[in-house]
Amino acid sequence: MPDHPDPVPGPDQIVVRVHAAAINHLDLFVRDGIPTLKLTLPHILGSDGAGHVAEVGSDVTDLEVGDRVVMNPGISCGRCEYCLKGEDSECVEYKILGEHLPGTYAEKVAIPARNALKIPTDMGFEAAAAAPLAFMTAWRMLVTRAKVRPGEDVLILGAGSGVSTAAIQVAKLAGCTVFVTSSSDEKLQKAKALGADVLVNYNVMPWSKAIWELTGRRGVDVIVDHVGAATFKDSVRTLRKGGRVVVSGATTGPILELDARYLFWRQLSVLGSTMANQREFEEVMKLVFMGRLTPVVDRVFPLDQARAAHEYLGRGEQFGKVVLAVP
Numbered sequence: 001m002p003d004h005p006d007p008v009p010g011p012d013q014i015v016v017r018v019h020a021a022a023i024n025h026l027d028l029f030v031r032d033g034i035p036t037l038k039l040t041l042p043h044i045l046g047s048d049g050a051g052h053v054a055e056v057g058s059d060v061t062d063l064e065v066g067d068r069v070v071m072n073p074g075i076s077c078g079r080c081e082y083c084l085k086g087e088d089s090e091c092v093e094y095k096i097l098g099e100h101l102p103g104t105y106a107e108k109v110a111i112p113a114r115n116a117l118k119i120p121t122d123m124g125f126e127a128a129a130a131a132p133l134a135f136m137t138a139w140r141m142l143v144t145r146a147k148v149r150p151g152e153d154v155l156i157l158g159a160g161s162g163v164s165t166a167a168i169q170v171a172k173l174a175g176c177t178v179f180v181t182s183s184s185d186e187k188l189q190k191a192k193a194l195g196a197d198v199l200v201n202y203n204v205m206p207w208s209k210a211i212w213e214l215t216g217r218r219g220v221d222v223i224v225d226h227v228g229a230a231t232f233k234d235s236v237r238t239l240r241k242g243g244r245v246v247v248s249g250a251t252t253g254p255i256l257e258l259d260a261r262y263l264f265w266r267q268l269s270v271l272g273s274t275m276a277n278q279r280e281f282e283e284v285m286k287l288v289f290m291g292r293l294t295p296v297v298d299r300v301f302p303l304d305q306a307r308a309a310h311e312y313l314g315r316g317e318q319f320g321k322v323v324l325a326v327p
């Protein structure tokens with residue numbers, strides 16, 4: 001592996017000495033090649049990371065060398081009309097570490113100082129690195145976009161992903177009844193330990209049918225669907241009147257089948273969501289720091305075994321995050 005030159009911080013940037021990076025499915029998509037994404041090779045993957053501040057730019061006043069920090073992987077321009085509304089993840093120049101910018105599978109990464117949050121002294125780097133992308137995504141999907149309310153039924157498709165393990169906890173914290181699906185009873189039991197109320201193994205019965213029966217043929221209020229083509233049609237059929245389906249990804253394919261009759265007759269909302277703004281990042285990380293939300297670390301690999309870690313995540317056997325320790 002060739003050595004990269006160390007990043008140099010701009011005036012409003014810091015350089016973080018990374019100690020842990022977490023893997024996301026996004027890393028696998030970038031590695032495989034995204035048609036619209038033009039990369040300069042060699043490219044450094046990795047959106048999630050935590051470490052200590054190694055250098056600070058000349059204009060940075062609120063962080064010091066040695067501070068232990070976690071990073072918001074979304075970098076926005078701060079000037080466009082969306083940024084001025086506070087909607088960083090709608091920024092016209094929105095960039096994600098490891099996708100459009102050098103990422104966290106590295107000893108050092110330069111980021112805007114505003115993207116770093118200090119982590120509590122009793123929180124390890126691996127747990128901190130496992131939090132940002134998954135919890136930001138889950139928070140914006142459920143709290144901002146779907147506007148979940150106490151007492152609502154929330155269905156989370158696929159129990160084991162990082163976003164799902166975050167969404168189960170966020171929905172539970174919001175006072176919702178949480179339904180989860182998986183083909184693995186082991187994963188379902190782990191989801192139950194995180195707070196899931198109703199477990200559906202879709203190897204036993206098609207999940208849409210099971211949910212329909214479990215809800216007295218009413219359906220659920222909100223569905224978190226980042227599975228995409230394989231599930232979306234059934235998601236729409238499984239929503240209660242006035243229900244919302246939130247889409248933050250499409251791991252099985254991007255073209256979704258939508259029956260307009262369900263859409264208008266049940267008065268459904270189809271909501272897209274990407275990452276989160278800085279305020280949402282700070283809101284959800286505060287709850288992580290307080291221990292109200294817990295990053296789930298499935299397994300830690302050393303950085304030089306990133307390939308094995310990608311293969312492990314690609315097999316989908318994990319429950320929660322796969323983390324790289326950066327020596």
Ligand SMILES: [Zn+2]
Nearest residue numbers: 077080083091
């Ligand atoms: Zn912007």
